Amino acid sequence: MISTQHTAHSTQTVCLLSAVCCLLVAGCVRRSLTIRSEPPGATIMVNDEVVGATPYSYDFLWYGWHRISLTKDGFERLDDRVNLTAPPSLWIPFDLAMELLPVTFRDDRQFSYQLAPLQPLPDPTPPMAEAEAATSEE
Numbered sequence: 545m546i547s548t549q550h551t552a553h554s555t556q557t558v559c560l561l562s563a564v565c566c567l568l569v570a571g572c573v574r575r576s577l578t579i580r581s582e583p584p585g586a587t588i589m590v591n592d593e594v595v596g597a598t599p600y601s602y603d604f605l606w607y608g609w610h611r612i613s614l615t616k617d618g619f620e621r622l623d624d625r626v627n628l629t630a631p632p633s634l635w636i637p638f639d640l641a642m643e644l645l646p647v648t649f650r651d652d653r654q655f656s657y658q659l660a661p662l663q664p665l666p667d668p669t670p671p672m673a674e675a676e677a678a679t680s681e682e
Contacts (some may be wrong), residue, residue, distance in 0.1 A: 573634060577604050578654045579612065586616040587660060598657075604628065611634055612655065619659040627651060 569670060579588055579597040588595050591611050595602060598614065607630045614622040633642055642649050 545676065558634045573639075575604050575607075575628075576601055576653070577610075577628070578652070579614075580654070580656045581611045581614055581616070581622075582656070582658050583616070583619075586614040586619070586622075586657075589613040589615075607634075614659060616656055616659055618661055618662050622657055622659055624655075624657070626655060 577590075578601040579590075579598055584598050586598045588598060588600050589612070590602075604610070607628045609625055609627050611625060612624045630639075632638070633649070634651070
């Protein structure tokens with residue numbers, strides 16, 4: 545009888561500890577970055593890696609400087625450097641508590657860009673044509 549009670553008590557303890565661990569693991573911080581452009585459909589490169597086309601959202605893993613480049617046919621290339629800084633609740637040592645609490649914390653960042661139309665290059669006048677035009681005027 546004692547071994548049956550001991551086994552039941554051990555099983556309950558293991559189940560309780562497993563449930564507590566699942567709750568603690570459930571907590572996390574979700575960091576997302578959304579990039580939009582006008583006009584939409586521009587190809588996005590983040591830190592020299594093509595990630596998609598605008599509008600685009602993705603989860604980022606680390607704070608700090610990020611390079612963002614947008615390209616689209618008929619528009620000037622747009623390059624930007626953005627510094628994604630951690631909110632105070634994610635500073636050391638608070639970040640450990642945020643990761644362990646059974647709640648999901650969100651840090652959503654958004655950037656919008658206006659792409660400039662590509663300016664047509666002027667037709668270059670050949671140097672010989674300029675010289676001939678200058679001598680014919682004299």
